Amino acid sequence: MMKPHFKQVAIVGVGLIGGSLGMILRRQKLADSVVGIGRRVENLKTAVEVGAIDRYVSDPREGVEGADFVLLATPVDTYERHLREWADCLQPGAIVSDVGSVKGDLVTRSEALLPPSVRFVGAHPIAGKEKTGVAAGSETLFSGARCILTPTSKTDPEALQTVRVLWELAGSIVLDMDPFLHDKILGAVSHLPHVAAFALMTALADVRDHGLPELDLASHSGGGLRDTTRIAASSPEMWRDIFLWNRDNVVALIETYERHLGELKRLIAVGDAAGIEKQLDKAKHEREQLTPRAPGKS
Numbered sequence: 001m002m003k004p005h006f007k008q009v010a011i012v013g014v015g016l017i018g019g020s021l022g023m024i025l026r027r028q029k030l031a032d033s034v035v036g037i038g039r040r041v042e043n044l045k046t047a048v049e050v051g052a053i054d055r056y057v058s059d060p061r062e063g064v065e066g067a068d069f070v071l072l073a074t075p076v077d078t079y080e081r082h083l084r085e086w087a088d089c090l091q092p093g094a095i096v097s098d099v100g101s102v103k104g105d106l107v108t109r110s111e112a113l114l115p116p117s118v119r120f121v122g123a124h125p126i127a128g129k130e131k132t133g134v135a136a137g138s139e140t141l142f143s144g145a146r147c148i149l150t151p152t153s154k155t156d157p158e159a160l161q162t163v164r165v166l167w168e169l170a171g172s173i174v175l176d177m178d179p180f181l182h183d184k185i186l187g188a189v190s191h192l193p194h195v196a197a198f199a200l201m202t203a204l205a206d207v208r209d210h211g212l213p214e215l216d217l218a219s220h221s222g223g224g225l226r227d228t229t230r231i232a233a234s235s236p237e238m239w240r241d242i243f244l245w246n247r248d249n250v251v252a253l254i255e256t257y258e259r260h261l262g263e264l265k266r267l268i269a270v271g272d273a274a275g276i277e278k279q280l281d282k283a284k285h286e287r288e289q290l291t292p293r294a295p296g297k298s
């Protein structure tokens with residue numbers, strides 16, 4: 001495995017994920033310099049302090065101009081605006097990659113917005129947490145986790161290999177997948193669970209606010225509520241974009257989920273003990289097939 005070496009890496013959105021990859025690039029000396037591009041100077045200063053970037057620029061065009069590797073690590077709906085702002089000043093042969101939780105149309109749109117001489121490689125590390133911002137980042141965030149690359153017929157094989165090795169150096173287990181299949185699968189294992197967690201928290205707030213003021217979610221709950229809803233504390237901005245960019249899959253998955261909720265509701269309402277147990281047995285069996293990951297890995 002040949003270690004990649006970049007002259008200049010530009011990270012657009014130096015948050016939890018972009019910042020963590022920046023720490024890895026710097027620690028492993030995979031780039032002469034790592035430049036941050038972002039919205040808030042305060043955050044970019046923190047990114048320098050925690051070792052995620054060497055410096056930051058206020059003009060994104062200046063940051064990507066000299067870069068041979070550009071990483072998009074902002075909420076996915078911002079990609080188009082970013083690419084339109086600076087795609088024309090990318091150098092020929094530069095690699096543009098991302099970490100977005102959605103692929104499908106997002107990959108097609110991103111490829112279309114780049115000059116033909118620039119090489120796009122879609123990537124999605126399946127690791128993260130409910131916290132946002134570079135201060136929550138770490139060099140070990142991706143180790144032992146999967147990272148899905150989503151090559152298309154337009155993907156340059158050499159660029160794909162460079163991005164593959166980069167994620168392997170981050171400690172990830174890298175696999176390739178069609179971008180649209182990615183969205184069906186991640187819709188199921190990641191996006192629907194987030195829908196369920198968000199809706200569960202708003203449902204409980206509704207119960208408290210409309211008829212049960214004594215309900216104190218923090219002090220009356222045990223591990224059950226905390227285990228099922230940790231991810232409801234995730235970034236609303238990021239998840240809004242994920243749901244909308246994977247809209248058709250997410251809506252279809254919610255409908256399936258509603259069917260199962262409806263069936264469980266019906267079984268409980270009619271007092272069908274055997275029916276309830278059968279549904280829970282199936283759920284328990286499926287849950288037990290989820291092999292545990294090392295602590296801190298998602």
Ligand SMILES: NC(=O)c1ccc[n+]([C@@H]2O[C@H](COP(=O)([O-])OP(=O)(O)OC[C@H]3O[C@@H](n4cnc5c(N)ncnc54)[C@H](O)[C@@H]3O)[C@@H](O)[C@H]2O)c1
Binds near residue numbers: 013018101126134
């Ligand atoms: N959090 C996770 O678990 C996780 C896991 C894998 C992939 N992702 C993907 O990674 C990307 C970043 O998520 P994150 O968890 O690092 O979030 P984050 O909020 O920690 O970081 C996002 C960064 O982008 C910046 N940003 C937001 N909008 C911007 C804009 N318009 N212009 C410039 N900068 C902007 C924010 O200020 C922040 O620094 C998202 O696309 C998300 O889908 C997240």
Ligand SMILES: O=C(O)C(=O)C[C@]1(C(=O)O)C=C[C@@H](O)C=C1
Binds near residue numbers: 126127
């Ligand atoms: O562990 C968490 O908090 C996560 O939500 C991480 C998680 C997920 O597993 O769904 C969230 C979004 C990503 O795109 C990848 C990973």
